[in-house]
Amino acid sequence: MDKGFSSDCVDLGEACKVLAKNHSVVTFLKKEVGDKDFPQALEMMKSGKLDGDLGASVHDFFLDSINNEAVPIWSGFIFQDNDRWSIRVNEYHGIFWVWALESESVGYFLDANRAISFARSNWENVYEDGEDPEEDAEIRCPFCDTTDNCDHLLLLVDETFRQAEGGVLYEAFNAKWAKIVTEADDPDFDEREPFDELLDEVDSLADSQLTASPDSVPGMSSNYSYFYCSSNAKTMAALKKFAAE
Numbered sequence: 356m357d358k359g360f361s362s363d364c365v366d367l368g369e370a371c372k373v374l375a376k377n378h379s380v381v382t383f384l385k386k387e388v389g390d391k392d393f394p395q396a397l398e399m400m401k402s403g404k405l406d407g408d409l410g411a412s413v414h415d416f417f418l419d420s421i422n423n424e425a426v427p428i429w430s431g432f433i434f435q436d437n438d439r440w441s442i443r444v445n446e447y448h449g450i451f452w453v454w455a456l457e458s459e460s461v462g463y464f465l466d467a468n469r470a471i472s473f474a475r476s477n478w479e480n481v482y483e484d485g486e487d488p489e490e491d492a493e494i495r496c497p498f499c500d501t502t503d504n505c506d507h508l509l510l511l512v513d514e515t516f517r518q519a520e521g522g523v524l525y526e527a528f529n530a531k532w533a534k535i536v537t538e539a540d541d542p543d544f545d546e547r548e549p550f551d552e553l554l555d556e557v558d559s560l561a562d563s564q565l566t567a568s569p570d571s572v573p574g575m576s577s578n579y580s581y582f583y584c585s586s587n588a589k590t591m592a593a594l595k596k597f598a599a600e
């Protein structure tokens with residue numbers, strides 16, 4: 356679902372403060388408002404306060420320019436029911452914004468990476484152009500053969516970033532891991548060993564385990580493990596046991 360909000364965003368006034376430092380943009384502004392109004396218009400941009408008629412003109416000018424003259428720096432798609440809906444991150448002289456079909460713009464980003472990470476996380480099933488959702492979906496539940504979440508999925512865990520991403524144990528696992536990390540009062544704390552121990556604990560409750568890695572799935576950046584139980588009753592029992600320990 357479209358969350359449609361990002362705390363990294365700024366409004367057009369804040370974006371103008373950045374644009375005011377750009378030589379090309381300042382030249383466009385001068386051409387747009389004329390020599391007489393230019394100094395005042397530039398001051399407004401620097402302060403981020405676009406007041407009065409002149410401010411309104413400056414506002415509309417940049418609203419249009421950012422919309423029409425931005426160039427894509429990242430493009431991808433939302434994969435839904437076998438359709439691909441384009442998403443793009445556009446740049447206009449250091450200002451970034453995310454374009455997606457049928458979505459209102461959330462505002463402007465001052466950093467390309469933040470704009471891209473918003474584009475990648477604001478919707479489900481977002482892929483960069485070139486990534487293949489078909490290949491990505493190849494992990495199937497060994498008990499019901501679905502590629503979707505099912506009642507058999509005990510835990511889906513990103514082993515590279517050491518966090519659970521799905522499954523019945525998702526919350527309990529992340530809570531347990533957070534506690535281990537928080538309580539480790541050692542500057543040389545090596546996360547690998549306790550994390551592997553925690554995964555062993557999950558493994559002992561599971562009936563089957565599958566893994567996916569960047570080697571098997573192009574475009575993936577982490578190693579994932581999928582733990583399954585053979586029935587819903589067993590997943591529930593495993594959750595109870597895991598949470599109690």
Ligand SMILES: [Zn+2]
Pocket residue numbers: 496497498499500501505506507508
């Ligand atoms: Zn299943």
